[in-house]
Amino acid sequence: MVRKKVRHLTRLGYHKLAKPILFANTPDRVHEGMIRMARGVQRIPFVRDVPKIWAYKNDKYLAQELHGIIFKNPVGLSAGLDKNADTVGVMRAVGFGWMTAGSVTAVPCTGNPRPWFHRLKKTRSLVVYTGLFNRGSEQVAKRISRYPAKLFINFPLSVSAAKTNNLEVVSETEGIKDYCVTLARMEREPNVRMHEINISCPNTYSGEPFIIPERLKKLLQATDDLKLDKPVFVKMPISLKWQEFKLLLDVIIEHNIQGVSIGNLLKDRTKAKLLDDLPDTVKGNLSGAPCREISTSLIRETYEKYGDRLTIIGIGGVFTPQDAYEKIKAGASLVALVTGVIFEGPQLIGEINRGLVDLLREDGFSNISEAIGQDIKSV
Numbered sequence: 001m002v003r004k005k006v007r008h009l010t011r012l013g014y015h016k017l018a019k020p021i022l023f024a025n026t027p028d029r030v031h032e033g034m035i036r037m038a039r040g041v042q043r044i045p046f047v048r049d050v051p052k053i054w055a056y057k058n059d060k061y062l063a064q065e066l067h068g069i070i071f072k073n074p075v076g077l078s079a080g081l082d083k084n085a086d087t088v089g090v091m092r093a094v095g096f097g098w099m100t101a102g103s104v105t106a107v108p109c110t111g112n113p114r115p116w117f118h119r120l121k122k123t124r125s126l127v128v129y130t131g132l133f134n135r136g137s138e139q140v141a142k143r144i145s146r147y148p149a150k151l152f153i154n155f156p157l158s159v160s161a162a163k164t165n166n167l168e169v170v171s172e173t174e175g176i177k178d179y180c181v182t183l184a185r186m187e188r189e190p191n192v193r194m195h196e197i198n199i200s201c202p203n204t205y206s207g208e209p210f211i212i213p214e215r216l217k218k219l220l221q222a223t224d225d226l227k228l229d230k231p232v233f234v235k236m237p238i239s240l241k242w243q244e245f246k247l248l249l250d251v252i253i254e255h256n257i258q259g260v261s262i263g264n265l266l267k268d269r270t271k272a273k274l275l276d277d278l279p280d281t282v283k284g285n286l287s288g289a290p291c292r293e294i295s296t297s298l299i300r301e302t303y304e305k306y307g308d309r310l311t312i313i314g315i316g317g318v319f320t321p322q323d324a325y326e327k328i329k330a331g332a333s334l335v336a337l338v339t340g341v342i343f344e345g346p347q348l349i350g351e352i353n354r355g356l357v358d359l360l361r362e363d364g365f366s367n368i369s370e371a372i373g374q375d376i377k378s379v
């Protein structure tokens, strides 16, 4: 009850005070400041526990085991907010059930020329143009190894691997080697529990070569050879039509891949209901609200055809418990978000988990696992 009040007051404070100040600055600056602040908070005993006040726990309704991993709640941080795994302690404290760090690449990447982000306030979206800025998977693996192992008990860490965004790694062979280097590094790091292969980063020199089925097949043959023991998810593009998307799934199910994350940023601006001006000079791809329905409908189709073979992580435009529940009922076992927390505040994760329990109870479910894919099962 006290925590519910705190979350409510934080929401008011975030919308009335913090957000107007944050949104008066450029999103690039806010992102840098947030990472710096989270790193600082993590280092100070007692202060590092303050974000726990927003978290919500309810193992009976929200905990589940997937691929041998316990998830205390289904709500995760999606790739991109914490590229270098700098904020794991804060993400756990704030109430996420799991998180994805990255995307990371085999060698460090400086990213695209700034600005990397453009805020669409009314649309509730960010235009993202980072171009895979990260310190490289060797450094990031070292960073992860320095966290105490107990931080990852019941807080699974996934690392998203992408292909280095530079002119040397544009060929198919070099690209495949690049992914494999990162996956092998993360497989060796005990604090990492899952892999995500990001084939759908739209802001790079070579585009998205591995969203072509023949090339994806070659990539996944190479990752099969790594004999990865940790579960592997593929981060899917959402700008493809279902028939094209399905061709990728047909490749994926032939390999050592346990699931798909649906999905990445929206490339096709014509598919977005934009409530703000977005000139062509602003480069990048859309997160947040414009992704919601497109990703949910791909989740539904994927669950219907491949639900018995692939675990689905639902991503895109989750701002409320209802948004998360929609993705779960469409077939997602887990959900993840980035933009929601930027627009709604740090209490959002607790609010979503609390709201999910109410929605599960209303529908007569006693655990989240019973609700997964209910839209399809009940037809």
Ligand SMILES: Cc1cc2nc3c(=O)[nH]c(=O)nc-3n(C[C@H](O)[C@H](O)[C@H](O)COP(=O)(O)O)c2cc1C
Residues within 6 Å of the ligand: 078, 079, 080, 081, 102, 103, 117, 126, 128, 130, 132, 160, 198, 201, 235, 263, 264, 265, 286, 287, 288, 289, 291, 315, 316, 317, 318, 336, 337, 338, 339, 340
């Ligand atoms: C600031 C930012 C950076 C991102 N960087 C990555 C990335 O490095 N790798 C990746 O797979 N997705 C990246 N994404 C995409 C998100 O993981 C997510 O798929 C997408 O934003 C939709 O979720 P959302 O609506 O909750 O933001 C990024 C998104 C944002 C907003």
